[in-house]
Amino acid sequence: MNDSKFMQLLENILMPIAEKLNNNRYLTALRDGFMVALPLIIFGSIFVVLANFPFLDRMIGEEAFAAYQSALGPASDATLGIMGTFVIIGIGYKLTQHYGGEAIYGGVVAFAAFLILTPQVLEGVSGVIPTSSLGAEGMFLGIFTAFIAAELYRFFVQKNWTIKMPAGVPEAVSRSFSALIPITMTLTAFILVRIIFSYTPFDTVQNFIYTIIQEPLTALGSGLTATIIIVLLTQVFWFFGLHGQIITNSVMDPIWYALNDQNLQAFQAGTELPNIITKQFIDSFLVGSGGSGMTLSVILLIFIIGKSRQLKEIGRLGAPAGLFNVNEPIIFGLPIIMNPLVLIPWILAPVVATVITYTSMVTGLVPPPAGIIVPWTTPPILNGFLATGNAWQGAVLQLVNILVVMAIWWPFLKLLDKNYYESEKSAK
Structure with missing residues (x-):
């Protein structure tokens, strides 16, 4: 099959699906909600790179580096660290706007509903909301809470359960009072959900979601098959708006770090490296x-x-951060989340790279990771060189993986680009 026929086949299969999904009000609100957060995400990504610039601690000293990170930390903490906040408000706003309602109230009621369902205890201190719950960890709960809260708010407004103010009352005051009963009814429903979950072993809805996701992962081991499953789950979680890396790492990091330490000890002793799959x-x-x-x-x-x-x-916008392995601008800007046109390469490419990497190492073409912890913001090529104990083969392997992933993405990205380009031409 030649290139043009393959592109036509992809277009015939994927475009009707994409069109249907793009016309879905929930997916449209989800996409537009992420767009609301995108400028803040990009800002935070830039400062994550600046605050974690590779090997800067060795150049300026650990004490100066700690002060430097402390000074820049609030930039990402106040944006990337709580990006779920902006997405939730954006989804509630956009969905309510779709129905022709008071969009700002749809946004704030979605966020308030999410806070009601969020754990409010940190290290034994009550009345404190962990910022991690407002970021990527709380995204899944936040997305569905925003949908439900906006729908409930719309339902109560359409039932005309509102307070009518007399003529002559300032418009801002009148709008606030008209939103009072719908917001009260909506948030009361979420209070009841929180109370119900407080009588379960999970205590909160967020704990329930994380438990049912994480427990199956703990049964996985550290071989190639298990690693492929973990990579697949990471990609699928991301596609649906969950921070896949946080979820899988929280379960697998103890295993991967232990394997990493075994390799480091063997590397320092000059003996054969026992593991291929490690944290690095x-x-x-x-x-x-x-x-x-x-x-x-x-x-x-x-x-x-x-x-x-x-x-x-x-x-x-994504290139400077992407060079240092920060890719939120691409994930939320392309977007990756709930975008059927990129689902196949998004899931397939890392799996293929995993198999290539494992095969290269198990056959001896490339040394396994030496157990050296390379800063995660170290750019590719240099990253692979350092991770394999300064072996040039590690750098070449990273380059090969990048080229393979490019080849997998090429037809799908071309189709996405064509879709955007035609939309831009018709909008002129």
Whole structure:
């Protein structure tokens, strides 16, 4: 099958699905909600790179580096660290706007509902909301809470359960009172859900979600099959708006770090490295090529084949952060989340890279990771070189993986770019 026929086949299969999904009000609100948060995400990503610049601690000393990180930390803490907040408000706002309601109240009621369902205890101190719950960890709960809260708010408004103020009352006051009963009814429903869950072993809805996701992961081991399953789960979680890396790492990190330490001891002793799958295998040869999903390849492809203004702008904005393995601008800007046009390469590419990396190491073409912890913001090529104990083969392997991922993404990104380009032309 030649290139044009393959592209036509992809278009015939994926475009009708994409069109249906793009016309779905919930997915549209989800996409537009992430767009609300995108400028803040990009800002935070830039400062994450600046605050974690590789090897800066060795250049300026640990004490100066700690002070430097402390000074820059609030930039990412107040944006990336609580990005769920902005997404939730954006979804509630956009969904309510779709129905022609008071969009700002849809946004704030969604956020208030989410806070009601969020654990409010930190290290035994009550009345404190962990910031991690407001970020990527709380995203899954936040998305569905925003949908339900906006729908409930719309339902009560359409039932006309509102307070009517007399003529002559300022419009801002009148709107506040009209929203009072719908907001009260909506948030009361979420209070009842919280109370019900407080009588379960999970205590809160957020704990329930994390428990049912994490427990199955603990049964996985550290071989190639298990690693492929973990990589697949990471990509699937991300596609649905969950921070896949946080979820899988929280379960697998103890296993991966233990294997990493075994390799480090063997490397220092000059004996054979016992493990291939380690923490650095994941961090350097998967995440270390542009972040989760190895999206540095996507950025490079954008510069090569991108025609649409939207894709070019995303590439320019995402490139500086992507070079240091921070890829939120691409994940939320392309977007990756709930985008059927990129589902196949998003899931397939890291799995193929995992198999290539493992095969290269098990056959002796590339040394396994030496157990050296390379800073996660170290750019690709240098990252692979250092992770394998200064072996040039590690750098070459990273380059091969980047090229393979580019090849997998190429037809799908071209189709996405064509879609954006035609939309831009019709909008003129």
